[in-house]
Amino acid sequence: MKRQHFHTRQTTFRQLETFLLVAERLSVTEAARVLHLAQPSVSTQIAKLEQSLGLKLFEQIGKRLHLTDAGKEVQAGARQIFAALDHLDMRLAHLNGLTAGQLRLGAVTTAKYLVPRLLGPFCRQYPQVEVELNIANRSEVIRRLERNLDDLYVFSQPPRHLDLDVVPLADNPLVVIAPAGHRFAGKRLRWEQLVDEPFLSREPGSGTRLAIEEHFARFGWTVRPQMTIESNEAIKESVAAGLGIAILSRHTLIHTAPGNLVELDVEGFPIPNRWYLVRWRTKNPSPAAQAFSRFAEIPSDTPVLPQ
Numbered sequence: 001m002k003r004q005h006f007h008t009r010q011t012t013f014r015q016l017e018t019f020l021l022v023a024e025r026l027s028v029t030e031a032a033r034v035l036h037l038a039q040p041s042v043s044t045q046i047a048k049l050e051q052s053l054g055l056k057l058f059e060q061i062g063k064r065l066h067l068t069d070a071g072k073e074v075q076a077g078a079r080q081i082f083a084a085l086d087h088l089d090m091r092l093a094h095l096n097g098l099t100a101g102q103l104r105l106g107a108v109t110t111a112k113y114l115v116p117r118l119l120g121p122f123c124r125q126y127p128q129v130e131v132e133l134n135i136a137n138r139s140e141v142i143r144r145l146e147r148n149l150d151d152l153y154v155f156s157q158p159p160r161h162l163d164l165d166v167v168p169l170a171d172n173p174l175v176v177i178a179p180a181g182h183r184f185a186g187k188r189l190r191w192e193q194l195v196d197e198p199f200l201s202r203e204p205g206s207g208t209r210l211a212i213e214e215h216f217a218r219f220g221w222t223v224r225p226q227m228t229i230e231s232n233e234a235i236k237e238s239v240a241a242g243l244g245i246a247i248l249s250r251h252t253l254i255h256t257a258p259g260n261l262v263e264l265d266v267e268g269f270p271i272p273n274r275w276y277l278v279r280w281r282t283k284n285p286s287p288a289a290q291a292f293s294r295f296a297e298i299p300s301d302t303p304v305l306p307q
């Protein structure tokens, strides 16, 4: 019969922990009291451990519980396992300690749909890092970058005239939105069919606006905004209220009440766009910034946009 290794049996850390306590106290009742468990559940864990090892670990002589030889071996082995785990814990805590400190992030407005999704697990992994997230439009974030105010930046239109490290993070497609029930909803369109629709746009200095202008220039189209609004949320509200159509990051639609807005199917859209993690090439990154870069640059299985 093939020998089964200890680690391939059904033994759990919980069983070993319980076993160690019973072995120390030589009493199931005492162990149950310390673990705040009922006596039968302690006995069950010991029985399961004995079963998975195929050996008796205790024997009852008179009223007293004794460790068998196998029990003594398992006790010594379990102590070593927990000592090794404690040591690992300490080394991880030490590594964590090195990545304490402050992390300052500058991000364009659409990135607020991406960055919190990265920060959630990052902060759980590095609880000692204090995060400051500064969100503004592209030109404001460029000003922060030029004044070296933050450790890292998230842009979808990184400035091209500066000496930067630029790492792609995720797609940020720009789509045409209209109020629900719009006469063009569900139809395949050309942009020319929409030129008479009032167009709501982000302000000059916005990365979204720049991406739209560059895309339109390629196609020979012109953007003539009827209304300029400095916030993605306010644009969505205005479109839903019937003031016109707009082009926004598809991510801004995630939390929109269904039935308020529709994405129009227009030739040449979505405008391909993408977020980048950006830092000065010559800047010496803090441990927290290094940790965040490593973290953000790992491709995630979780799609940013719900499928």
Ligand code: PGA
Pocket: 108, 109, 110, 111, 136, 137, 138, 139, 155, 156, 157, 172, 202, 205, 206, 207, 208, 209, 249
């Ligand atoms: P914005 O940035 O807020 O400047 O439009 C958005 C972006 O560049 O994705």
